[in-house]
Amino acid sequence: MPRLPGQNPISRRRAIQSLGGVVLGAGLGYAGAAAFADAGKGAKQAYPQAPAMPADARPQHISLTAKQYLRQLAAAPAAPTEILDYTDGPTILRVKQGAWLEATLTNQLHEHTTIHWHGIRVPNAMDGVPYLTQPPVMPGESFAYRFQPPDTGTFFFHPHCNTVEQLGHGLAGILIVEGDETRPHDHDLVCAYRDWRIDGAGKYQPMMTDAGASKAGTFGDHRTINDQLQPVFKVPSGGDIRVRFLNLDMSRIVDLGVIGADAWVIATDGNGLPPQKLKSWRLGPAMRADLTLRMPDAAGTRIQLVNYYAPQPIVMAELEAEGAPLAKPAFVPAPLKRGVIPEPRLEGAETFQLRLSASSTPAELPPDLVMPDGSVLRYADALCLTPKTFWALNGQPWPSQSHEVLPPPLVTFQQGKTYIIEIINQTPHIHPVHLHGHTFKVLSSNKGDVVPHFADTTLVAPKERVKIALVADSPGDWMIHCHIIEHQETGMMGIYRVA
Template sequence: MPHRLAASLSRRALLGSGLRTGLGVGGATLAASALWPRGLAASVSAAAPGDVVAVELVAKQRMQRILPEPAAPSPLVTYAERFPGPVIRLRKGQRLRATLVNGLDEHTSIHWHGIRLPNAEDGVPFLTQPPTKPGERHVYEFTPPDSGSFFFHPHCNTVELLGRGLAGALIVEEEGGPRFDADLVCMVKDWQLNPDGTFGTFTNDRGASRAGTFGTVSTVNGLIEPVIDVPANGDIRARLYNVDSTRVIDLRVEGAEAGGGAWIIAVDGNPLPPRPLDGWPMGPAMRLDVVFRAPKDPGKTLRLTNVYAAQPKPLAQFRAVGTALPNKRFAPRPLPAADLPVPDVKNATVVPMAFSATAVAQLFDDALLATLPFADSLCLSNKTFWAINQKSWPEGGHERLPPPITTLERGRSYVFELANLTPHLHPIHIHGYTFSVLSSDLRKVTPHHADTVLLEPKERLRVAIKADNPGDWMFHCHIIEHQDTGMMGYIRVA
């Protein structure tokens, strides 16, 4: 049965980007719980232009109900009191100071997915920082250069920790963009749950070596088919996140006929000239910002549906509430253009990247993994099934940090030819950079910018970057089981 987000939201409460109130928390403000009813986590935002936004993220186990009674609440692992949370909102140009407090019984870190940030803040244990041990604190501080919808998650034992809910949203609000009557975060995630509310098996060899191990329960913001209140006749911005470890989704907002339905206005936080939401599959870690007109009549609903399946799967409903906002023509407006480095594609060096099954599967002893200077058994699988350019991460006995997949010269431009040599989908993610997506040999590609691109089986996709951000940057499939069993490496920009 759908969960109803029952708080009565006034038009004034919903107007404006950010859904802010004036409850002070240090140098930030905390959104009122009425704006985040029953499972929508609190939002942290800056108090004034130029402020540093300080937030403390306590990673630990917390009980939260996903399944209805008689199932028990489930032992999630989260950064805030509830999944998803927190939702951190900055204005472009503001600085984030995030303190990770490790309340787990294992080491961890935070990777800031999609952010072009200094390498030391990227959050990959053993590669960009020492792991944060149980009871320790680690401070991340950076100024995101781009507006958009981003998120954060751990980068070791990710199959289990992300599977149990360790993720949050980071939103950098653009300057001078169109205004919306509501700005929603919708995190789509499956959970591997037993009928009693306990977690099942997060991974198995069959799933890891194929399309992944799929969850059993689909949710939006941790709720099964929630009913989300929106202002009647309002223009709604929905930031759609796929934070699942495995599942590919293709979303529709059914019933949004006004203005031609829902329109995509950003991909992975990067502005896109508005285009209908009529077929943009999202692999794990991919995001879409969409805008649609809410129903005019209070009580009427629109349905968020995943059509990437034999049978479409309803995920949530948007319900019109309050007195209808004044009539106005619905015309999706573009977001302000992003100020991204422009690769010189004409003079770029071409770098082949072949994603395949590993030529020789490997099996490593856990005792050996525990002795490595650059990683440990939390960060590495003891089996490999996948490879990039015929090399599994890491190869050569795990005794040392492998060499980079490739070394790029700072300031030069590169075209990566991403070749999927397998019969499975692979969402390919680069840390610290944003791709310019150019072309495919299988399908017509809308040129756009992204940090994660979905490779179809047997597809060759061309993407480009300008190598302007120095450091060692992870490059991997974001189906987490594929990442952990070999389809991962790093590029060096020097």
């Protein structure tokens, strides 16, 4: 496959070993960090360890191979587009709540990668952040992720280094954890939305631009659901339909609506919610919403999934009734089962303020390094670097935009305690803020009423102050960042610690 932008043909493992204490020693700047030592002496970083799988466990084994595939994205006669995926997908995995999952990633890319299990409360060692929780999976190598999904719902997974290129070329999958329904649906439909940054011939446009990265993001023009342009899904006439909608785009905001039937929101970011009658539901990148609705009885009738975040509603997909209508009583939306996420105890909880801002000064980059073969490698892991810095958390841009040189944590939480995080947006742009490792409860906003709900990503508008709360129940160092990927990779990212 053609090399993705930013790839270096030299071996990154060899490059990292050659850097020795210069790179790895830079990670020693904060107390309690994982131990680093001089790579020239053979020492390695001590990454966190995952709990052992019980001997009597019968895991569901899944093979995921990150590689190039051809997919017909633009309409014929355009040629198929070279995309990245884990299967000849779209990749949709299903597992039962509490069952062990063993997902083995094999890397057939020309650069390293990992899998971050977005929204799933995995052990720290399984979170998939290179250099923070695991070594990067180099080309030709494999890594086995083993965990028990504790929560039901709609989740997804993606890489966490050079994300703007790898995710932008399609590298993402969906994980459905089953077991939350109090009444079964007649059809369970996954709708994964993204814009592809391709032209009419199926050729890629730039994934990142300075104008986009410093503002609202760089947008694509080819809007798809499950990699199809305005698909029509056949579903049972008169049936009860569950729509799992995922916004997998890197920058696009979606105001999700339904035309042609009444619908209710029953989950946010995979977490059950008392059914809310849908007018529209705003989803930033990485956010999800599960809907329930009753299809019309007449075969051939269509309802539309639309995006109202535009001057005119944009039809994203349609559901078409087919077959004889199912005999059903009057439709009443059924709530999902209550999750097992710990409820925050707000009385006496400490508050931590997280300020989203532009970066007044770029992160300082040390000089380039010349390798023994004469090639040049930028400081740290060049794959995880971007040359410019536009954003910061609490005034601190991610140093060198690299996972390999770890900054001190923004805050340390004590395990078992409840914390309130007040997210303050001091920028003129909206930001979807995502926490790894924990599911939080959205409490309030200074912009108006909020339906309290559990989530892993929350939108924060300009001049908005959103309060969320969590129980710090999972120890380790975890990422917190904006999920507009260009913002993440140009500074709006940090670490929070649970000790």
